Amino acid sequence: MDFKWHGQSCFYISGKRKRKSRKKVSILTDPFDESTGLKLYKKNVDIVLVSHNHGDHSNLEAVNEEAFVIDGPGEYEVENTLIRGIFSYHDDEKGKERGVNTIYVLESEGMNVCHLGDLGQKELTDNQLKEIGEVDVLLIPVGGNYTIGAKTASKIISQLEPKAVIPMHYKVPGLKLDLEEPEKFLKAMGAKDKEAKDKVSISRTNLSEGEIQVHKLKPQSKKA
Numbered sequence: 001m002d003f004k005w006h007g008q009s010c011f012y013i014s015g016k017r018k019r020k021s022r023k024k025v026s027i028l029t030d031p032f033d034e035s036t037g038l039k040l041y042k043k044n045v046d047i048v049l050v051s052h053n054h055g056d057h058s059n060l061e062a063v064n065e066e067a068f069v070i071d072g073p074g075e076y077e078v079e080n081t082l083i084r085g086i087f088s089y090h091d092d093e094k095g096k097e098r099g100v101n102t103i104y105v106l107e108s109e110g111m112n113v114c115h116l117g118d119l120g121q122k123e124l125t126d127n128q129l130k131e132i133g134e135v136d137v138l139l140i141p142v143g144g145n146y147t148i149g150a151k152t153a154s155k156i157i158s159q160l161e162p163k164a165v166i167p168m169h170y171k172v173p174g175l176k177l178d179l180e181e182p183e184k185f186l187k188a189m190g191a192k193d194k195e196a197k198d199k200v201s202i203s204r205t206n207l208s209e210g211e212i213q214v215h216k217l218k219p220q221s222k223k224a
Helices: 126-132 150-160 183-188
Strands: 002-007 010-016 024-029 047-049 068-070 074-078 081-089 100-108 111-115 137-141 164-168
């Protein structure tokens, strides 16, 4: 599977379909609007995942009208791709501060990819862990203030035990939101000097049961 990051919680993910097909399925997560200070150029995709309805995560004008939009908990099969939406909170006060959030798990190429959205809980519940299941690739917020920060992210990773991690939702050039830099998280994961890449390709064959892979991506968006 190929992963590109556009900033915030927005990823462009491309993977093979569940059934044999030469064409890949394209997925965009949490498209943001220009209130963030960043500009997301319009994307033609098959599926859009929206973790919650805040403007920096639910800008559907940034995608083609034909895209299939998933914006809440449930089980879905779209374009021969299985996706599960799992209920969670945007804060650690059971939604009293910022409302609810949907965690997504998508199955593709024999791997489970988990996108935590704007998770604000200090830990996942037993029921959430059961619903999420095994995680191969984890997309996790680390910028704090509006979501979990570096310390809590490390705890969540200990709960899920993924094979690969891609941090998201942190401070980047041009972003107007008050988020933390990723260095604190990367240092905790032993990846402080990790070079950022434009994209990363992950397959089941290059994942291992040993040390967790950490991938740092360059945001592909520009200043608004």
